[in-house]
Amino acid sequence: MRLRRSELSTPGSSEKMMAKAAASDADLVFLDLEDSVAPSEKEGARAKVVAALNNLDWGNKTRAVRINNLETEYAHRDIIDVVEQAGANLDMIIIPKVKSAKDVWWVDVLLTQLETRLGLENRIALEVLIEEVEAMINAEEIALASPRLEALIFGPGDYSASQGVDTKAIGSSDGYPGDIWHYARNKVIIAARAAGIDMVDGPYAAFKNPEGYREECKRSRILGASGKWAIHPSQIEIANHEYSPSKDSVDRARKLAKAYQEAEAQGLGAVAVDGDMVDAASIRILENTIRKADLIGM
Numbered sequence: 001m002r003l004r005r006s007e008l009s010t011p012g013s014s015e016k017m018m019a020k021a022a023a024s025d026a027d028l029v030f031l032d033l034e035d036s037v038a039p040s041e042k043e044g045a046r047a048k049v050v051a052a053l054n055n056l057d058w059g060n061k062t063r064a065v066r067i068n069n070l071e072t073e074y075a076h077r078d079i080i081d082v083v084e085q086a087g088a089n090l091d092m093i094i095i096p097k098v099k100s101a102k103d104v105w106w107v108d109v110l111l112t113q114l115e116t117r118l119g120l121e122n123r124i125a126l127e128v129l130i131e132e133v134e135a136m137i138n139a140e141e142i143a144l145a146s147p148r149l150e151a152l153i154f155g156p157g158d159y160s161a162s163q164g165v166d167t168k169a170i171g172s173s174d175g176y177p178g179d180i181w182h183y184a185r186n187k188v189i190i191a192a193r194a195a196g197i198d199m200v201d202g203p204y205a206a207f208k209n210p211e212g213y214r215e216e217c218k219r220s221r222i223l224g225a226s227g228k229w230a231i232h233p234s235q236i237e238i239a240n241h242e243y244s245p246s247k248d249s250v251d252r253a254r255k256l257a258k259a260y261q262e263a264e265a266q267g268l269g270a271v272a273v274d275g276d277m278v279d280a281a282s283i284r285i286l287e288n289t290i291r292k293a294d295l296i297g298m
Helices: 015-022 039-055 075-089 101-118 133-137 139-143 156-163 182-194 210-223 233-242 247-265 280-296
Strands: 006-011 028-032 062-066 092-095 125-130 149-154 198-201 227-230 271-273 276-278
Touching: 006 015, 006 233, 015 028, 015 039, 028 039, 028 092, 039 062, 039 075, 062 075, 075 101, 092 101, 101 125, 101 139, 125 133, 125 139, 133 139, 133 156, 133 182, 139 149, 139 182, 149 182, 182 198, 182 210, 198 210, 210 227, 210 233, 227 233, 247 271, 247 276, 247 280, 276 280
Parallel strands: 006 028, 006 227, 028 062, 062 092, 092 125, 125 149, 149 198, 198 227
Antiparallel strands: 271 276
């Protein structure tokens, strides 16, 4: 179990930005070797990412690296170089543009070989991006592809290109009637939850529109997402707030859970508390709030 309220994207080619990310309040920081790094900078960025992982103070953050697309010439060296040189200080690898379970399996096998040869004590976890139409079709099998896999991420940018979405309709009241990403988010969340893992909502490009970002956080949180990407430090506080339960809701959840536990000990299947009926189904919902609060330390 990890906190994923905010996952901060940071270019692996920028030492300055990686240092700022390490000092941020993000739950997870991923150092990017993919889209934010030009092809001519790919190899140099690997060395900078290794140095950042080994030398910066990351506090309690989850430290991740997004590798390049597995269909490119860069991906295998991304994994090998980073794990060989900084594997002890790496918590997770994020795989972009997966299309099927075999993509996840390939990375899992390579990581197992590296961890065994290097004698790493920590098992490196995985998150994968669902951002291709093939991945959306195969979301359920991808979610079950590896015991390393901890979360699915919906990536709306590349997914728009893959499906041919008319981007003028995104966020426009004159375009698509409603949330254009409702089906995609919902399917990815269902696949993730069925596999017992998290779902993280992808980036919101308009970082100077905090209310737009907040609204997107609310939409995915209501459906069951655990958090959202932040492409700018200004989005971190919003995500941490929106994906955290309120103190009142946590206090209420613990009160009702305690009352139900006491009723169950007396042989009762349900109990009324402050006008609310609490039964086994209610407890399943309340436990989600309690688990999240425990992770946060509320």
